[in-house]
Amino acid sequence: MTPPETDRYLPAEVEAKWQRVWEERGTNSFSAEALHSAEPRFYNLMMFPYPSAEGLHVGNIYAFTGADVHGRFHRLTGKRVFEPMGFDAFGIHSENFALKVGVHPMDLIPRNVANFARQLRRIGGMFDWEHSVDTTTPEYYRWTQWLFLRLYHGGLAERVEAPVNWCPSCKTVLANEQVIAGLCERCDTAVEQRRIAQWFFKISNYAERLLGNLRDLDWSETTKKAQENWIGRSEGASLRFPLRDGSSEAIEVFTTRPDTVFGATYMVLAPEHPLVEALTTEDRRQEVSAYRDKVSRMDLVARKKTDKTKTGVFTGAFCRNPATEKDIPIWVADYVLMDYGTGAIMAVPGHDERDFEFATEFDLPIVRVVAAEHEDPVSPLEAAYVGDGRLVNSGEFDGMSSEEGKHAIVARLSEQGLGELQVNYRLHDWCISRQRYWGPPIPIVYCDACGPVPVPEEELPVLLPRVEDFKPDDSGISPLARVEEWYRTSCPQCGGAARRETDVSDTFLDSSWYFLRYPSSSDEEHAFNPELTSRWLPVDAYIGGNEHAVLHLLYSRFITMALKDLGHLDFEEPFTRFRAHGLIIREGAKMSKSRGNVVIPDPIIERHGADAFRLYLMFLGPFEEGGDYRDQGIQGPFGFLKRLWETVVPVAELTDGPPEAEVERKLHQTIRQVTEQIPELQLNTSVAAMMEYLNTVRAGGRKAARSEVEPLVVMVAPFCPHLAEELWERLGNSGTLFDEGRWPAFDPEKALEQTITLAIQVNGKVRGTIDLPVGTPEQTAVSLAREEPNVARYLKSTELRRVIYVPDRLLNLVVG
RNA sequence: GCGAAAGUGGCGGAAUUGGUAGACGCGCGAGACUUAGGAUCUCGUGGCCUCUGGCCGUGGGGGUUCGAGUCCCCCCUUUCGCACCA
Known part of the structure; x- marks a missing residue:
């Protein structure tokens, strides 16, 4: 019987509806008060994206979805989950792209950011848009400059003339770690050496601590190993x-x-x-x-x-x-x-x-x-x-x-x-000077009389001027050095004529502290509000790509340590837990624009919905290893959602009362598995378990009980939040599914099997199976096994030498 | 060259960590329904054989064990890092 038209599963409608409702109700954002009082808190962080012109790619979506599933799970267990999202939009990528298309980055970036925000909403992430950051806004980079000054005053920033890696194609200086086997990380051009006076952060002072602390961090082993090697003691x-x-x-x-x-x-x-x-x-x-x-x-x-x-x-x-x-x-x-x-x-x-x-x-x-x-x-x-x-x-x-x-x-x-x-140590100091345009100006003024003088903190930000000609040239001097009316200034110390530093800082500086800013994103007095910071930090869970295993993660740790030593923080490790997600390939091949095999999310979302897309991404392989995206593959998860819908939506047909015994057992086994596996990011097997459970519920076309499907709706919610909300509402509930800690509890008693299938081996080979009550004693098992005709054949005319009995699993009869 | 991880059906991947290998899904096959479908539903699906049963099977070779995808030794392959680090 086909359901009436209005009751078909139409993901586009369901998703648009709930995205609107969440927005109206502020489901995913914290009010200022809530942020100050939330308890128990959980800071769920994911690496913020660089907002490219192409828009979100599957790699982003994969990472964010995994992190979002994790965050939503914790929320469903009753925690107050803060899940912010922002944009890492300074840097050479944006600048080069702006040059290529001939649009000024100050025009281009807001467009890209808006497009990213739209796409991020569309995939149904639980992002708190009231607490976002964009590193290119003066409100943000003012504090990046403040950070530079704090390190400067703390003796951790120094200006040194040093041979540097110069990329003749990007026309910029590269940090050692941006030189990959002698080639520029971005454009693969051979790197040359030049001598320029540069600002360095003395990260090498922290080598021993950065190394020593690793031992106690709950991070992916591969990431820790990479940092260890990088520090190179x-x-x-x-x-x-x-x-x-x-x-x-x-x-x-x-x-x-x-x-x-x-x-x-x-x-x-x-x-x-x-x-x-x-x-x-x-x-x-x-x-x-x-x-x-x-x-x-x-x-x-x-x-x-x-x-x-x-x-x-x-x-x-x-x-x-x-x-x-x-x-x-x-x-x-x-x-x-x-x-x-x-x-x-x-x-x-x-x-x-x-x-x-x-x-x-x-x-x-x-x-x-x-x-x-x-x-x-x-x-x-x-x-x-x-x-x-x-x-x-x-x-x-x-x-x-x-x-x-x-x-x-x-x-x-x-x-x-x-x-x-x-x-x-192999670790070098961190060169943060960039002879480019698209970054925060380094807040230093050079005075003939006083030498380098820091810009007073109350004068921040040093605004990046809008310059139409920002193309770098061979001189190796920043484009800002061509803007006389900008760099001419007076010395903050003696008032005499002076000249601004015309280099901007490295993008990695922007991202080395953004997680501190999120809770305080609207604070105009502090880079990070002390009260909010002590409530929300350090970050409880951080998920991101292993390509940042040494650069971003090491710099963030260093900055956090330095800020602690300078009296601004009371902890020294920013990320309590870090997990690296894997990479997605497609049909066995790496995805790239040149191959023309990138997955474009929008058409998939239109056809199957964001929920099915999310579910499929989480299903196609172990999250920490990545997997192979196969175009047909989404059919499985999509079909599952459709069947779930068709099972729940004729709500009137659901029976009342407790679940049937067999189904209840499977239900509690499923709850146990999913509850244990989501925090470990074993998301693919969690999805498989839920599929199995729905198969059990629907086996042989049986009618489902409400008590059988309601917990499943909650378990599906981290993966498919829109569908789950809709089904939850149709089951007669009001409000959002995510607010009351509704995660189902499992009862170990109810998860226990009553009968098991015992494998009977003769000399290590399976010769038959028998069904037995759980906990059957060895003697009983042996005598029942002997009666099994096929087993008996092998026992004939030989001597039983040894019996190995693994209760509820296997019986091995050794003869000979 | 060094380091790390990984090799399981046609494919993506499971396997309580030494206990019935192949869960879940894709694909494929058969059937049902439909005037049609790349729709839906049911059943089947590692290979081979003399098919109520048996043999083989987790990159290859050896070993430990009643029992090995899992532990040990040797080899091969792939991926990802690092690369004259003194």
Whole structure:
């Protein structure tokens, strides 16, 4: 029987209706008072998007839906869930796109933001639009600038002239982490080196804390590992090799293998090392200069290639190995990097592969100082031996293990003032200067008399002027440097003529604190209101992409720590729990515009509804791993919703009274599974469980009881909020489904099976099954199993040797 | 090269963590209904065989165990990070 026209499931109507109702009732937003008093609170955060011109893509929707399901679940269990959304709209993406289409970003961005907001409403996220942020508004970046000043006054921001990564295509400076294998993260252009004075945040001061705190964070392991690797702690020693020229100077090196110092037969400096100039002897000068020139012209890609033959030149100078007290030659080679350690190494060719390769190439002495088992001091070295062993050819330290040797040797050198234990980190300071237009101006003024002077906080924001010609050029100078009427100003200290900083700050700075702003989005006195901040932060659950595992997440942690130390926060880790979602591919292939295989959400929502789309996205694979979007796949979840609708909507036909026993058992099993799995983001299996349950309810065309379907409507609600609200209302309820903590409770007693199917194995192979009451004792099970004809066949004329009984699961009869 | 994760039907993916492999869904097949459908409903669906039953089967090879997708060893493949880090 086809239902009357008005009772068909028409997702478009249902969804439009509930989106309107939510808006009218303010279902998803907190009032100012509510925000101050909400209890128990749950801050459900997801990484805010960059509002591109193309609009939301499935990747965004996937991430937001997973996070929204999670947030809605917590709300249904009675928590007050704050789920804000905003826009990360500054930065080079927007700027380049604006240049490409010839629309000013100040016009373009609001359009994109409006379009994103429309699409975000359409997918039914529980976003609190009363507490949104847009990083490009002066109301927001005023506080980004404030943040810069706080760090500046706290001694955590400094201006340094440093070699920087310059992308000739984007015409901008890149942070080290934005250089991927020597290529620009955005455009894959080879990156060059330039020297510019830049503002740096001293994140390296926090390396140890950033690393140490990781242990106690409830984060995806992969993300923690990525941060750990990025911070790159290594233990070793700092050793000094005195110069032979009689001066008191020494070359400092960092090594993780001080135990091999007796094998250091030469020294290598990075070509950029400041001592190279002074050390190089006259007769070597020409060659050394030529080599340094060649290296400096090399782009970072070529420089970092590891498979090329080692190159280098001898400087003519020598220094003394503090262990052997022998003079060793000083070379310059590009395999030593200026930005790691001290830019100089002691080369131990016997026990380091790179040094071995170099020594072989240039015929430098190779000495064995570590012997593995079955080796002796004179065993030839065919290749570098990098493992541990006993020290040899190491004077009084001979015979020690590598580990003992490390400590003993450093202890000895330390007595002579020539070394000490040291920890080194790979993490560099964070360069926040960008020679671009589309970002918050760095609030500094340069005065001839006073030098760099911070803009007083009461003068913030330093407004980004509307400039029609914002195209970067080869000069490497910010477009703002061409706007004289803007950069000319007076010194806040002496009142004399001064010039504004014309660089803007890195987008990662905007996003390093946005989660602090959401609850206080309308506070004009504070970046983040102290009371609201202590109520809502740290964030309870954060969901986002692993592509931000090191950049955004590490910077946010650093900023939070710094703000704590500066007395602005009382916690130092911003995100209690973080989970990275997986990536969506389509029909087995990566989605990309160039392939033309991107999923366009709008037509799907029109045809099947946002609810079905959400449900399908959550169903197609484990949320933390992602999955394969197959166009036909939505049919399953869509059909499920339709059947759910058709089961519930003829409300008058629902029977009263308790659920039928069989159905009730399945119901409680389902509630248990879904209740346990949603917080763990095992969303695909939760959906499968609900499908199974509906199949049980409808099995053989049976009539459903109201008490059987009502809990299912609630369980479906996190995934399909519109449909759930509609069914909830049609079941005779008023108000929103989401306000009263309506999540169904499960009764473990009722979830228990009464009979089970026991698998009967003979010698480990299943030969039959028998149905038994739960908890059947072994003896009974064995005798019933013996009666099973097919089992009996295998027991004939053999001896029963052993019985393995796993109650309610399996019986294995071992014969032979 | 280093590190991490993962390899299960035609496909996406399940599997109480050592206990009946393939839940749920897509697709496919058969049937029902319909004047028609890419609509709906029911049943079936890992492969093979001598088909009331049996054999094989979770990338490959070995091992532990009464029992292995799950644990151990070796190998192969894929994906994602990192990459001369001293």
